[in-house]
Amino acid sequence: MTQPVVDLESLGRVHFIGIGGVGMSAVARIMVARGVTVSGSDAKDLPVMRDLESAGARIAVGYAASNVGDAQTVVAGSAIRADNPELEAARAAGLPVLHRSEALATTMGQDRVVTVAGTHGKSTTTSMIAVLLKEAGLDPSFAIGANVPSLGVNAANGTSDIFVAEADESDGSFLNYRPLLAVVTNVEADHLDYYGTAEAVFASFDKFAALLPTDGALFACADDDGARALAERTRAAGSTRVLTYGTADDADIHLHDDGPGAVWLSVAGERHRLELQVPGRHNALNAAAAVGVAVELGVAPEAAVAALGKFTGASRRFEFKGQGRGVRVYDDYAHHPTEVRAALSAARSVAGDSKVHVLFQPHLFSRTREFAQEFAEALSEADTALVLDIYPAREDPIPGVTSTLITERLRTGRLVAGGQEALDAVLAAAGDGDVVLTVGAGDVTAYGPRIVELLGG
Incomplete structure (x- = not known):
């Protein structure tokens, strides 16, 4: 992966190949809101494309070299094949072609960035954080790999300087971000078609944690062996603060699982009852991470826990x-x-x-x-x-x-x-x-x- 462009204005007019995808449409939506001239195409006419068109993007259904038009930068989705006519036209014209993550990183600008990574639970945890912060009045920008009913969309340009994003490790692209705070829900061997070995997966998460600044923080799940090991290695490196969450006795943000309907969370020295509309122990863990991030950003613990009661889930997540x-x-x-x-x-x-x-x-x-x-x-x-x-x-x-x-x-x-x-x-x-x-x-x-x-x- 290349380093993302820092200045959003330097992208000029941006064309998205595969703009109807949930991840691509999220970036396009925020770019339009932040004043970028956006065009895009996809093989099918999807509802989100009409939303983007209404917001000011130029949309085409079907792929053709002419769709690239006067674009100065092209963003290509990971599913786009090398022989796509628009991708071929962009390369022939010498236009910079960005991965979705690079485009998103550029869109973040100088915001305080919160990224959520992990083999599982990224979309749900990112959604929880976005809903929680919005309910608490912080109005973050966010980009999520799933539609979120309680937010109404999968991405939005907020009024605060906080940007919450899902960070996908499947192709190593999560290394393009520069987060202030990062959550790692779990680390397991997956996407071996890209990484080859489990060791390479673990090494990529080490690189991800190393992106955090000294005044930032890593939130890692203490109940997951891979995330716990990452926390221990990151803490030993001493490059950023590390906070763990989970039911483990030594977790900094401690989840007390007292049976069905009785989940309590200890954070910042206070114990609060956690009432969620989404079932499953994994969602209680995701909620613990969300509360930890919110408290780090200045939200009172009781307000953070109460706000999570408004979360009704993300699309295709139970x-x-x-x-x-x-x-x-x-x-x-x-x-x-x-x-x-x-x-x-x-x-x-x-x-x-x-x-x-x-x-x-x-x-x-x-x-x-x-x-x-x-x-x-x-x-x-x-x-x-x-x-x-x-x-x-x-x-x-x-x-x-x-x-x-x-x-x-x-x-x-x-x-x-x-x-x-x-x-x-x-x-x-x-x-x-x-x-x-x-x-x-x-x-x-x-x-x-x-x-x-x-x-x-």
């Missing part, structure tokens, strides 16, 4: 889709075994004594190959596990790698074809009081509304 015949349907973006386990834990807490049925779509051939056993173990937490074919996303097929690598290891569950077969299987399994969970980073999300419809919801 998102309630509806119900029918007494069956509740949720959708979750989980695409790593740890995330799947957390989503199923949340579903189990909601279901109580009833059953949990999961429709899971593996994401990427490489991830399926690396974590087939772990996925099977996580999915076995459900009463019924139905597994779809792999969603390839950016990858070409790998010989011998299919969803059967997971299903052959399941204690209870099976492979189902997409479409009506999957719907029939879910409907046959689910009974009154049960919870259905659609899980994965691909198009499995489309099944939730259809299931609700067929249930008569």
Whole structure:
């Protein structure tokens, strides 16, 4: 990755290739609000593109070299292929081509930046921080990799000098930011298609923590082995302050889990009851991180805890889709075994004594190959596990790698074809009081509304 341009004005007119993506649209939205002339294109006509057009961006549907127009800088999404005609035109014209993270880093300017990194929980924790600060009257700018119902958008240009952003480690691009405060929710081996080894993943987080200034702070989850190890290494380096959060006895921001509906948080020497609208222990941990950041930015602890009660979740993060015949349907973006386990834990807490049925779509051939056993173990937490074919996303097929690598290891569950077969299987399994969970980073999300419809919801 190259170093981001410091001066936003130096970008001139900016064209976004793939502007409809949730991450790309977030950067474009803030650039428009900060006075940049923005144009963009995408293969499909998505609702967010109409929003951007209304805000002043020039939007085109479909890719063509002419869309680049008079742009002086081009931003290309990570899903854009090298032979995209607009990308080829930009390179032929000698225009600077920025990664989304580089464009976002430039947009941040001289703001006090809060970044949230980690293998899991980034979007939810970033959303919590943004909602909390907004409720507390600080009105931050924010850029999140998911739409947030309680905010109404995935990005906004705030009136304060605080900028909250999700920092994606999947391709190393989180090293382009210069945060004042950083949260690391967890560190696990993932995205090995990019990093190659687990050691390379851990090393990248060390570099991320090293970006923090001496007057900044790292907030690391004490309950996660990878994040705890990162905290210890960063503390030993002495380059920035380190604060831990979690249920561990030595956590600086201590979460007291006293059972369902009774979660308390000790921060800045005070103990407060934490009442969340989102279920799951992982969300209580995310909330602890959000409160810690808010207190660091000057929010009173009691105000921070109270503000989190307004958080209703992020899109595709255990998102309630509806119900029918007494069956509740949720959708979750989980695409790593740890995330799947957390989503199923949340579903189990909601279901109580009833059953949990999961429709899971593996994401990427490489991830399926690396974590087939772990996925099977996580999915076995459900009463019924139905597994779809792999969603390839950016990858070409790998010989011998299919969803059967997971299903052959399941204690209870099976492979189902997409479409009506999957719907029939879910409907046959689910009974009154049960919870259905659609899980994965691909198009499995489309099944939730259809299931609700067929249930008569």
